[in-house]
Amino acid sequence: MAVLQIIATGVLQGLIYALIGLGLYLIFNVMRVVNFAHGYFVLIGMYGVLSLKPSSLADFAVALLFVAAVAAAFGYLVERFLIESTLDKSGHAQLVITLSIGVALQYLFQVLYPEPYQTIRNPWPIDAINTLGVTISFARLAAGTVSLVLALALSWLIYRTRLGVYMRACAESLNGAMFVGVNVRRVYRSTFALGAAAAAVAGGLLIPFQPVSPLYGLELTVKAFIVVVIGGSGALWGTVTAGVLLGVAEAASSVYVSGSLASSVIYGAFLLIILFRPQGLARKRVART
């Protein structure tokens, strides 16, 4: 019973991690930019919905669309004005810039929302459901489901649309994409905007049951990286699976290990994954001739 509860909670939380991870997966695989601000894009969604105080489900849906648009615009501007000019330099510049954007956002939220751990009233019509001895808050169930639907939508976009073809082309070979006339800059801007929007929507879905604090951003960044590293650079479903795995592992460790040590275990495991599976984030190695 406890096991069922862990799995249910973990899978649902994991689906949200998967959506966050997919945003990062796109940015990393298409642009090869390590976006340390990604978790803070989630915070844009959390704080955005928080300050709109949606009182009904319709309000909540509008709020989600709104934070998606804001994050997409923010992501677009960040890429256009801060990242783009550094793409031809070493990777360090992008790393430090995105890290600094994260730091700036974190302290901005600290100033704007000094009261920690705020949340919103459940916008969904049902509070919780109870079957087989498992209790799941409906907000969590809905968030997991919506995340899954959005992951499907992203998959459709990547494999079935023109933009998706261009994004995959850039991911496979940047030079190749340029040599067949793909406007790489436009693809990059769209990718960054899309990745930020996905993160923000995930944040909006989280806020009804996850109190927010500015420090949460860094944690989410690292979790998103965990998902992307484990998921690898292959098909997008690897990332979704990795998200679910992380969610379940987290739910399980929070039951069996005490608070901060549980996160230490997860971060320590992540360190090992970086050592043993760095190709998760690196490009597939296929001989180039």
Add this chain to the structure above:
Amino acid sequence: MRSLRALVSTPLNRANTLVVAVALVVAVTFPQFAAEPTIGVGFVALLYAMRNLTWNIAGGFTGLLSIAHASAFGIGAFSVAVLTWQHGINIWLAIGVGILLSAAIGAAVSLIMSRFGVNALFFTLGTLALAVAISGIAATWSVTGGVNGLQNLTTQEGILHLQWFTDAAPLYYVALAVLVLLTAGVSWMTRRTRFGRSLPFIREDPVLAASMGVAVIRNQAIAMGVSMGLTAIPGALIAQYTNFVSYDSVLSVEVGVAMLVGAIIGGSATLAGPIVAGIGIAVLEELLRMFAVSSSNVSSYTQIAYAICVIAILRFGGSGIVPLWNRLIVRLFGTGRPHDPESEKSSGRSAPDRAPAPEVVSEHA
């Protein structure tokens, strides 16, 4: 004699020699004319400068952007807290233990990462994860006081115990002396040793450096070891100053980010940059406090300010405060030489830099 003459050979060298001399005089006399709390600000400024400088050995000179230095800082502080405060072991010994432990972790991290062929971006990510993991361990371990941290309950004072409970000036002078020693040491290392001179090559292109016969893996490990080992010193000093340490105050990831940010603002390829930025950041924090910004927000505003500075520096292609200053002096007073190959080279470079060049790191990944 030759090196002394070099100090005044060009307008730039003359200007910088003057600045350093004035700064030293001000630093030494500062406690004489400053009020007691302000000496504390000076001490914190020296600490910021010190940890930026030690971070920069790995981060700036070698190009290993490490966040694990937060752990080195914290280990320095906790070594003092656990060994001296809890078990009465002499503080100098405790500092030594902190240095060695941090150095060992730094070298090990670097060696393990190289062993598994982790690239630069993963290096940062991995050191970040390590810093978070270590901080989590300290938060739950009874030896490090768990979430409550440790308090200094010792009573002995003096240089042997590195503790003066009522007077900030002695600790300030200790910090100043350590900073001067470290600066001289790092300067000597980067200019005079084979190891030090190889670091910029490793930073620019490790593969090329290896093909030129540089022992890249070994030197990266030494750089990380030295850098993290020395970062334990400011950690120990802050513990003696605040007489309280917790996972939150000295092991937080933000400490690592602050070192990285500080070194880059100052100019991470330079010796003086991290020091200038460290002192500047401390002064900025103090000024914000004076302008009656509510105290809980001071650090938030300063953090936002540094982040914006860093972004601006990287975005507009500058390389920090000190390189900017050097360029300003050269522009104002000239190079002092009839023919300067260095400036000629850089002007030749600037033209192609403007050409479109969207090539990305991808091909190396």
Add this chain to the structure above:
Amino acid sequence: MMKTALSVEGFSVWRGRSEIVRSVDLEVGQGELVCLLGSNGAGKTTLTEGLLGTIPARAGKLEFDGRPIAGLRPWHRVRAGLVLVPQERSLFVGMTVEENLLVGAGPRAKAGPFDLAAMYDLFPRLKDRAGQLAGTLSGGERSMLAIARGLMLQPRTLVLDEPSLGLAPVIVQVIMKTIGEINAAGVGVLLIEQNVHQALALASRGYVLEGGKIVAAGTAESLLASSLLESGYLGTTTSTREEAR
């Protein structure tokens, strides 16, 4: 007199901080087949990337079909009809052969004679492999796919960077013959090669690049006859390459 398609004067290209191609003058007429010869490290690939604008370059004059293109991004140069088939092929290895061909054929792509059917006529082997991942192709097939992918962009001038590199002699024959056919269809070609004799047999004119500079230029016949080739410049220039670095 043939109209000029690609016209380059005083062209220099950088890789990192070193100037690899130095003040090169080069011209390709419309529908002309010109070859550029040079040993390894002479700067040929750097020159092509400079032409496409993917690495920093500076030119006294850089015109394509009478229009200055120095300010254009690589993809705009491609859309204008200057297409490069790079030496490393840069295929999308995780996509199928057909997907590779269609990436550049978006809704706003130009219509022209080179469509999917024409490509499969030109390279029957690609038709057999249409559904296969590009990463699974042989060297010769990769070269063919790279050329076909370039042709799908309806080039006015095609820059081919060592299309025969690393291929078996039989395949080289096929590729060279096809290049002749492409040129006969009216596409200008700048053929970069180390296969000196085969390249000169196809070309009307040629340039020789050494240490980043043009050291000889002229008609195919005059180059064939020149002592430069006879002295076997290929492979004797290691020292020059070292200097260029």
